[in-house]
Amino acid sequence: MHWSSLSALALVAPSHALIRFGCSQLVVDRLDPLVNPGLIPTPHLHQIIGGNSFNISMLPANHDPPKLSTCTTCQPSDDFSNYWTASLYFRSNNGTFKRVPQKANSGFEGQNGGMTVYYMQNQLADYTQKAKVKAFQPGFRMLIGNPAINTRAEAEKFPQLTYTCLQTMGTRFPETKAFPTKPCPAGIMVNLRFPTCWDGVNLDSPDHISHMSYPASGTFESQGPCPATHPVRMPQLMYEVIFETKDFNNKADWPTDGTQPFVWSFGDGTGYGSHGDYVFGWKDDSLQKIMDDACYVNCTSMKTQSIAAMNACSIANKVDEDIGDSTWISELPGAPKMTLHAADGSV
Ligand SMILES: *[C@@H]1O[C@H](CO)[C@@H](O)[C@H](O)[C@H]1NC(C)=O
Ligand SMILES: *[C@@H]1O[C@H](CO)[C@@H](O)[C@H](O)[C@H]1NC(C)=O
Ligand SMILES: *[C@@H]1O[C@H](CO)[C@@H](O)[C@H](O)[C@H]1NC(C)=O
Numbered sequence: 001m002h003w004s005s006l007s008a009l010a011l012v013a014p015s016h017a018l019i020r021f022g023c024s025q026l027v028v029d030r031l032d033p034l035v036n037p038g039l040i041p042t043p044h045l046h047q048i049i050g051g052n053s054f055n056i057s058m059l060p061a062n063h064d065p066p067k068l069s070t071c072t073t074c075q076p077s078d079d080f081s082n083y084w085t086a087s088l089y090f091r092s093n094n095g096t097f098k099r100v101p102q103k104a105n106s107g108f109e110g111q112n113g114g115m116t117v118y119y120m121q122n123q124l125a126d127y128t129q130k131a132k133v134k135a136f137q138p139g140f141r142m143l144i145g146n147p148a149i150n151t152r153a154e155a156e157k158f159p160q161l162t163y164t165c166l167q168t169m170g171t172r173f174p175e176t177k178a179f180p181t182k183p184c185p186a187g188i189m190v191n192l193r194f195p196t197c198w199d200g201v202n203l204d205s206p207d208h209i210s211h212m213s214y215p216a217s218g219t220f221e222s223q224g225p226c227p228a229t230h231p232v233r234m235p236q237l238m239y240e241v242i243f244e245t246k247d248f249n250n251k252a253d254w255p256t257d258g259t260q261p262f263v264w265s266f267g268d269g270t271g272y273g274s275h276g277d278y279v280f281g282w283k284d285d286s287l288q289k290i291m292d293d294a295c296y297v298n299c300t301s302m303k304t305q306s307i308a309a310m311n312a313c314s315i316a317n318k319v320d321e322d323i324g325d326s327t328w329i330s331e332l333p334g335a336p337k338m339t340l341h342a343a344d345g346s347v
Contacts, residue, residue, distance in 0.1 A: 124238075
């Protein structure tokens with residue numbers, strides 16, 4: 001090999017791991033064991049992936065996902081965590097709704113719906129992954145975003161929750177804070193990136209957010225320092241959820257007032273209320289071991305299962321209702337209040 005190729009390789013050799021993997025759908029149900037433990041049904045519908053011990057209530061004192069799960073929909077066979085977001089709907093001009101299905105990212109063809117999950121120590125495009133992080137601990141959980149907000153100013157408090165209007169499966173820019181305003185030929189990708197600085201003590205907090213923080217200055221991408229109150233650097237957890245909009249891209253079916261027709265399952269047609277939830281459930285210290293490995297995406301330290309095994313793991317719905325998969329429904333599940341325009345007119 002020519003010396004210049006060797007030095008190019010040396011330049012990109014990773015110090016630590018970045019992992020990216022697919023997870024199939026576990027269930028789509030009106031449950032939220034993080035925000036509303038014990039409540040059935042919850043106010044709005046979620047799409048959930050991960051370990052099959054997902055349940056109405058998952059309080060850490062009596063719910064250890066790796067112990068209670070017998071399978072996971074995620075590619076890493078040691079990951080029994082649960083990851084979830086709201087579901088997306090198309091609102092027709094006659095006011096009825098149909099649920100928008102999800103599809104796999106390219107490279108994960110055959111995966112049943114679900115999403116793509118990342119754990120990174122430096123930003124995605126940094127092949128060196130030089131920073132070192134402490135993996136999440138058993139009992140850890142968090143969320144990011146807020147379904148109750150409906151202005152751009154409020155959404156700016158969560159700088160890394162965005163949408164990508166996919167022209168092709170490879171489109172990654174631009175990202176927007178509000179729902180795309182035009183049909184997206186290859187789908188709408190929802191990007192959710194969680195804060196990366198932990199207070200080092202609390203596995204959860206009353207709002208499920210404040211035990212975590214964004215960097216004190218700069219960003220995760222610029223390697224900004226963690227604040228003194230939240231000194232522990234954690235992996236950046238990121239979700240990519242791709243909603244397959246191909247059945248809903250005909251402009252003739254779109255509102256005639258120039259607005260866009262997609263609404264979150266909690267009634268938000270602005271997109272500003274995007275939110276994601278996480279309940280850690282990796283077996284033993286498997287996540288820390290993988291994060292400490294020197295690999296980029298292809299990590300032999302990460303034990304994997306086949307897409308067929310991922311797809312074979314699922315659980316039955318606990319709430320029995322028509323969620324609009326094959327029929328048009330006249331109300332969203334739970335009949336949430338609709339917010340089709342930003343409260344202050346912002347876009
Ligand atoms: C879910 O919770 C119920 C009630 O506590 C329990 O009976 C059931 O076994 C749990 N299911 C799983 C998969 O853990
Ligand atoms: C409402 O609109 C959808 C989508 O255009 C259509 O398929 C459905 O038949 C309509 N329902 C009624 C009651 O008009
Ligand atoms: C991972 O390995 C596969 C198969 O060898 C290869 O096609 C792919 O490009 C690799 N991906 C990365 C990010 O290195």
